[in-house]
Each structure stands twice: as structure tokens, then as C-alpha cells.
Amino acid sequence: MIQSFLMIGQSNMAGRGYAKEVPLIFDEHIKMLRNGLWQIMSEPINFDRPSAGVGLASSFAASWRQDHQQDEIGLIPCADGGTSLDDWAIENVLFENAISQARLAQRTSEIKGILWHQGESDCSPEKADQYQEKFSRIIDTLRKELSISEVPLIIGGLGDYLPTGIFGQYFTHYSLINRELEEFAQSHENCYFVSVKGLTANSDGIHFNAHSQRLLGIRYYCAYRGLKHLLNPNIDENDILNEIYNRSYTKTEKLKLLEHEFALGNIEGKDYLMQLKAIGQE
Known part of the structure; x- marks a missing residue:
């Protein structure tokens, strides 16, 4: 059975990285939920906005696959950019959608973890003071509704770059949210905090x-695998990333990528058939 992970939070969970800046991650055993069905993962996984791009879930899944080479992983994208903790309250549509999508996923998978990244929309002293109470209510209800009381919850900090960006005046108190996120993880079972240093x-x-x-x-995966907080960067994380990038494609993956390029009109019919034949003879 597919082992699945629920992706919730705002835009940095959905992902806004530019795909042109990094090599592709493609693995026939990494799936994403689309219309209640599992499809081979392609980025953007979490298409919440036209600006959606590279997020953390693809390399999380690829890292997971290095330790589970015979198994399939599924990603359940439910993050939504620009959303506050209040937007994720249990009576609101984002929470209801996450429950709905997760229940669809549970028909054909077992949810093994929750990936959360959010907080940029709550960067004020007043909201920081209420963060843990509100977040606890959301997570406790989510766990109860889905009967996943003990699966790990992985949460990441906000970027240290926030106060120096062009909208820096809105993020002067970002460190208060980071403190609340870390304290929440330290004080709740089955919850682990991930540093974004560097x-x-x-x-x-x-x-x-x-x-x-x-x-x-x-x-995120290192925290999940070790069931521990990750307060400092891994010294070998770039090596792990290079291993992911240098993984050889299977024949099925080569065919799927070729089919994708043909469907987009990037390959002429004659070239498509020639490459299709070449892959079939491997």
C-alpha cells in the first residue's frame, strides 16, 4: 500500500521555487493525489496558484525513497498561499478540504505523516501569542478526524531572510513565530521542528x-526518519541532493518523460517515434 503524507500550510509548503533553477526529480514510485487518484509526481505538486513551483515535498519524497526502494510514497497537496492560521481554523474551508483530500487518500494509502509550513501571514506579536493555542486545536482535530493520532508532524521555521526583503516591514517579528513553532514541537508528542538556517x-x-x-x-525527511528535531543543517545534505539528482531513470520513467514532452508539443512525431523505439530496445 502507498504510504502517504499530507501537505498543509501556506505558500512555502505549496512551493514557489523556480523549476528552471534545479534539476528534475522524477520517480515512478513517487505519486501525488489528483482528483482522488494517484498520478506520478510532477512539479508543481501543490498547484494552488499560477505561480506554484518547486516545493519541499519532492525532495522529501525522493529522500524517503532512498530508504524504501521497494515501496511507493504518495503526496496529498492541500497548502494554500497567503493563508493565516485563522484561515486554517477547523470551521473553515481549507481545513475541510484537507480532511476531504486525506480521506480520499486513505482509501488507497496509509497516511504516515503530516508536513506543515506556515507562519508568514501571522508575523505579529499579537498573533504569535495565540499561535500555539490555535495550531494545537487544528492539529488535534485533524488527527482525530483522520484517526492518525500518532503519525509524526514535521514543521519548519520561517526564513531568516524575511526582514531584509522588499516586504521586510511585514516580517519584523518573524522570530516570534519561529519561537512558537519550536516551542510547540518541543512540547507536543510526535512533533518535530526543522531549522531553515542558511x-x-x-x-x-x-x-x-x-x-x-x-x-x-x-x-524534513531527516527529522521524520530520526523522529527528532533538526536544529542545525545536515552537513551532507548537498551530497544527498546530488544522489537524488544522479539517480538513473527506469525504462518506464523514460517513456513517461518522453510522452510528456510529446504531449506538450516539444517533440515532433517522427522524433517521438524514433526515441520511443530506442527506449524500447534498451
Whole structure:
């Protein structure tokens, strides 16, 4: 059975990294939920906006696959950009959608973890003071509704670059949210905090760039695998990322990628048939 992970939060969970800046991650055993069905993962996984791009979930899944080479992983994208913790309250549509999507996934998979990244929309002292109480209510209800009381919840910090970006005046109190996120993880069972030290942003100064998203996904997986907080970067995370990028494609993957290029009109029919034949003879 597919082992699945629920992706919730705002835009840095959905992903805004530019795909052109990083190599492709493609694995026939990494799936994403679309219309209640599992499809081979392609980015953007979490298409919440036309600006959706590279997020952390792809490298999280690829890292997971390195330890589970005979198994399939599924990603359940439910993040929504620009949303506050109040938007995720249990009586609101985002929460209801996440429950709905997760229940669809549970028909054909077992949810093994929750991936959360959110907080940029709550960067004020007043909202920080209420963060843990509100977040606890959301997570407790989510766990109860889906009967996943003990699966790990992985949460990441906000980028240190936030106050220096072009919208920096809105993020002067970002460190208060980071404190609340870390304290929440430290004080709740089955919850682990991931540091974003050293990660960098797109030119907007708000969203992690594609390479940083790749590293963040690896960090999320390390926290998940070890069931521990990750308060400092892994010294080998770039090596892990290179292993992911250098993985050889299977014949099925080569065929799927070729089919994708043909469907987009990037390959002429004659060239498509020639390459199709070449792959079939491998």
C-alpha cells in the first residue's frame, strides 16, 4: 500500500521555487493525489496558484525513497498561499478540504505523516501569542478526524531572510513565530521542528528558492526518519541532493518523460517515434 503524507500550510509548503533553477526529480514510485487518484509526481505538486513551483515535498519524497526502494510514497497537496492560521481554523474551508483530500487518500494509502509550513501571514506579536493555542486545536482535530493520532508532524521555521526583503516591514517579528513553532514541537508528542538556517529566498524575499526547497525537503525527511528535531543543517545534505539528482531513470520513467514532452508539443512525431523505439530496445 502507498504510504502517504499530507501537505498543509501556506505558500512555502505549496512551493514557489523556480523549476528552471534545479534539476528534475522524477520517480515512478513517487505519486501525488489528483482528483482522488494517484498520478506520478510532477512539479508543481501543490498547484494552488499560477505561480506554484518547486516545493519541499519532492525532495522529501525522493529522500524517503532512498530508504524504501521497494515501496511507493504518495503526496496529498492541500497548502494554500497567503493563508493565516485563522484561515486554517477547523470551521473553515481549507481545513475541510484537507480532511476531504486525506480521506480520499486513505482509501488507497496509509497516511504516515503530516508536513506543515506556515507562519508568514501571522508575523505579529499579537498573533504569535495565540499561535500555539490555535495550531494545537487544528492539529488535534485533524488527527482525530483522520484517526492518525500518532503519525509524526514535521514543521519548519520561517526564513531568516524575511526582514531584509522588499516586504521586510511585514516580517519584523518573524522570530516570534519561529519561537512558537519550536516551542510547540518541543512540547507536543510526535512533533518535530526543522531549522531553515542558511536557506535563501527568491528575489521576492518571501519564498524559499528552488535549491533551498530541495534542501528543506531533505531536512524534513531527516527529522521524520530520526523522529527528532533538526536544529542545525545536515552537513551532507548537498551530497544527498546530488544522489537524488544522479539517480538513473527506469525504462518506464523514460517513456513517461518522453510522452510528456510529446504531449506538450516539444517533440515532433517522427522524433517521438524514433526515441520511443530506442527506449524500447534498451
